[in-house]
Amino acid sequence: MQQRSEETRSKIIESAIKLFSSRGFNAASVDDICADAGISKGAFYHHFESKQALFLALLDGWLQTIDDAIEASKDKSAPETFMRMTEAFPYIFQSAGNHLPMYMEFWLQASRDEKIWQATVAPYRRYHKYFATLIKKGIDEGSFAEMNPDVAARLIVSTAMGLLLQSLLDPKGAKWEKVARESTTMLLNSLVKK
């Protein structure tokens, strides 16, 4: 039973990504998603409270890869943790892929709905805090040069968001995964103690 429930959830998510990307977040209805996934509306609402809740779950699943990479390297040195995160890049840039309209529509909703807005800004605020702590740790352990951890964390989160936005706006404009790796290496190089 547990397994069947998991399968249903996966089917919903798969259909949602497909329909949100092709038709857009607003145009794709819960009915459409149920029809595509071959499930009942009852089953849908058993898993997700609303279409918005489903979208937030997609966003969470996507961020989970980064969180997993962070978790896996928690006993490593700060520079090593940093580089470990690049292992999530292929998945991140593949997920971002051609989903610009989906994100744009969602952010547009976020700008007009307090609850969605909170859920949208929460992750990057969390990453800002996380990186500030990581940089502080790196300075304390002697692997990073003296710097303002807060400013450096802003720089890192901004770079990540800017790269993602560019890869969304212009998927074919560069090899974004490669650009992200090279940028991370350069950024890390500017942090480490010489």
Next chain:
Amino acid sequence: MQQRSEETRSKIIESAIKLFSSRGFNAASVDDICADAGISKGAFYHHFESKQALFLALLDGWLQTIDDAIEASKDKSAPETFMRMTEAFPYIFQSAGNHLPMYMEFWLQASRDEKIWQATVAPYRRYHKYFATLIKKGIDEGSFAEMNPDVAARLIVSTAMGLLLQSLLDPKGAKWEKVARESTTMLLNSLVKK
């Protein structure tokens, strides 16, 4: 006559910013803009081919501040040119202000319309080239350390876009103008030859 025409153009732009921000790009019609600006539809179309053309003009005006800062410092050293650009920050972050819905709607259109998409990606492609050239100049004149100008330029443009996106998503989350100045200083510090 020339002066009156300039005044009309300014009135249109002022009303457009006001209505695009409050009602959204799609909901604000050319009729609404004309009514708010107190001008005829003929006068509107004398200045702008379409509502889209008007939006692109807004975007251009906004980028002009950066271009002016670049132009004003073309005979300076690379690091100095870099710092000069921060003078455009107050204007940039003030313009970004609470205009998130306007940009989101526009980017959404961009993702579905080839012409707007071209106009949207053109500026950041241009800035990428510009910064790659500036960094190359800095390395040649001996003020910047040896590095890959292309990667460094990606880093700079990504940081700028990420900061803007965050300031749009979360205007009250930080003092973005201050954050941008500090980030620029840290970034520049990582480029200069020690």
